[in-house]
Amino acid sequence: MKGVPNCLVALALMALACSVASAFDPSPLQDFCVALNTSTDAVFVSGKFCKDPKLANANDFSFQGLNIPRNTENALGSNVTLLNADQIPALNTLGTSLAHIDYAPYGLNPPHTHPRSTEILLVAEGTLYVGFVTSNPNNRLFTKILKAGDVFVFPIGLIHFQFNVGKTNAVAFSGFGSQNPGLIVIANAVFGSDPPINPDVLAKAFQVDKKVIDDLEKQFN
Template structure:
């Protein structure tokens, strides 16, 4: 009986340690301002000497300025990630401003390292994400000024201005460097290209259509 209880305790302890190791570590110091140009490669960035840290390491200016939406998508993203604010290093949070021309689009994409929460500042924005297999459920909603919407980590999502005026949103993300995977770009614009026959079979279209899409991206 004692031997069985001991085995159960070992199993419980192992499971607890597995869960603990799967989570982000808590900060071990007040801050770890990123040494962006440092030669040491770690998961994130090595810390600058804290004696040299200044207020500007935690500061970014420009979120009041409209991004350039004169492009084929009619949208612009102004990031405030660890590359713009080195003081975000190890803190697990970042910010971005989204600008939309009328009917502008931020196309389907995903963030491999972050959940995203969006607040509409101006205009009317359609948002949506798609759940994973097997359901692939499309969950979408039209948001107005002051509305908030959440995109779960790793799920494909998009944002689109559905009005005839400019729209603006602010998003917060649960990573200093959330990453972005634009679906069309990674499928049709990879370097080197994914073989046309692979994509033709995957999308159930001809090789010519795939070649045309690859040229576009």
């Protein structure tokens, strides 16, 4: 990772290991359970079929190309690549996953939550403005400017975001204490639900004119 000292990478990985140790996923009762998409010669564990351990190989435990920049030419200017059991089959039942996030200049990973995991983020390149909001009744905002080598933690279930405040691309890596942390993007869930939430409900909730809600729902549907 360009611009990140080895000692900081090691520190981030140690922190991730600690978060994994207290993960909410069930503890596995075997060394590993390499995920399969079919039931042929397999057993069903934690939502996936497991390959016969005798047939597992090193490729089941690896992924290549995470260093390749992803396309950020979209409305938000960001792209998240999540590595879970679908990309690395051996992650199944191991209670951890990883994300690579690319940001264009002024790109945003919008306010969202992970209902099943805390997130630890390591900035590899660029400068990010990050933050999270605590739950009711205080709704306190915690924010910080991060540069390459800096680490930040987003507690499980809390709304958080990252915004590239630099004039160059930014890259970050996030570790999760769950093989499936889940994702709820706030704007998508509220204004892009299927079927749409009644505009009268949202107009009252946000204390705005119903036309404002209608316009917002059109952006997400």
